[in-house]
Amino acid sequence: MSLQNHPMNTWYVAFTPDEITDKPFARQICGIRLVFFRNEQGKVVALEDFCPHRGAPLSLGTVENGQLVCGYHGLRMGDDGETKSMPNQRVQGFPCIKSYAVVERYGFIWLWPGDKALAKEELLPVLEWAENPNWGYGGGLYHINCDYRLMIDNLMDLTHETYVHASSIGQKEIDESPVSTKMEGQSVVTSRFMENVMAPPFWAAALRANELADDVPVDRWQICRFNLPSHIMIEVGVAHAGKGGYNADKAHKASSIVVDFITPESDTSIWYFWGMARDFKPQDTALTDTIRTGQGEIFAEDLEVLEQQQQNLLRYPDKKILKLDIDAGGVQARRMIERAIKQEQAANRPNGE
Template structure:
């Protein structure tokens, strides 16, 4: 009787949870001024630096000599010099020189497409030769002198999709942010969810209410009475790969709400760029673009400090949520109507990932 033959299955790669052929915020310009920056994005370890022309560049954070992180080195004449043995790498991943060695015949390491625009440095984690600048999300407020902006960045230990869920369902404000932007009227106002083109929208309005503390401050900053009755709105807009822009504001009651004249409201856009790091961590670039008191630098600082406090409350909740989900990966979660925005956003992400996989297979078969 012959020996039994047992087939050995190849280990399966974990399914992708983020699109790679898309633009993500990688960092802010100040983070690479005069020095390299190492950052993992979409599972890729990447070193960012400025080349000889001052342009943002990105290569894999791996020295081809001995595997040291290039981000621990320094920039010289626009090249990234490894801090271990001095191998200099160019912005396209090519070995340029090394003391006493001939290295120009080395195969290049991977480089990434980057764009510096709107006050951010964006990266395309997919193939550099497939990067499409036309797919960069347009930020009208960043090019309009009628807007002011201030923001920051958090490193959060949770799946980036949990942050999208959080931002597409603002019901949590009543509970997580009860001392700043939360109020019972949020729970009482119905939520509308719809898909418009390549965006998922969720929205709610509240009429004839008192503004919560953060918005009372914003009203005063806009030269309006903080204790006035107001009409309030929240319009969350998700777009690929992981951006959420939230139009928020309050207007003096009866003056038109969202459509009120600028003189009668405090109106702004909460800016949320969510960049995956690993399956359970992400970089969260947050801020607020506003249309009132745009020359008031002190107000910009006050708004930034307020947002920092608000988002810090989210951070604790999200990280503890991730810990629970990691401990109990097979637990089924309830779905409610308030979850529709997050569910539809995840469906859009899954479709983009599936499309990338299909395109990849088509290229391999061609």
């Protein structure tokens, strides 16, 4: 059995609606080369990116009347993976190509790369902020050359902010504050609370945007929640000190959810969908753009570190990585991933193996 590094029977974010136009859209996810397009009803369809005639990528073709037209010899492929026609040729005996389950919801297109029969829309994560007009959201996408689990490690231990993001969200109190890691249902939760500290530049700007003083001590929190296969929501914020911290009234705080969807492209590359959802001034598009720009610059700093880390791990394959208390969240998340993979492999194994 080939090595499997990520769960397959689960939903991953594949792309955002603005990425797909009236042309075929190619993307590799979990090692599978896929072509996406909208059928005649406007629904997004995913097929393996392989023409059954001569093997050309279907993504090099066009979309006509909801059908995919191969750019090599004009073969027409339906949204069910069946060959529909080809100029002056009989194609009734052509084999089907594989189709995949797709759902468009919450402002994302989701792909189920495993067994299509197991894909159910109710298994999507619940993103209340995405359908609530009292919340605003802005985000982006990075392609990063690293194992998706390295990004999970990065997000489940925010100690690195003190060093990697010193000019924006980092401060020395982060690595001076204790970290708590626990399981809550099917989530790994890592949390850190800081009291009576000064807000770093990013959060000082957030306080000003929320019409709050930015030059007084604050209580700060970071609560990271990991869910399979590789989704992390991080509750972050600051409140004027002594007003209740995380539980402070909205009149005294600026808070948000850092949204992280990590989709493996290959064993050493990912599609990283990042963003921030906030429950203050949701209709302020200028503020959304400002936060998106600042957050994008912060994550660009992570990108450089993660890609260099991946290269170093490939250079030293026999080196063991140390695990400290601050790594507990990432360790627990990896254990959940490993269990999910083993369960899938056991379910796919013929009786008696």
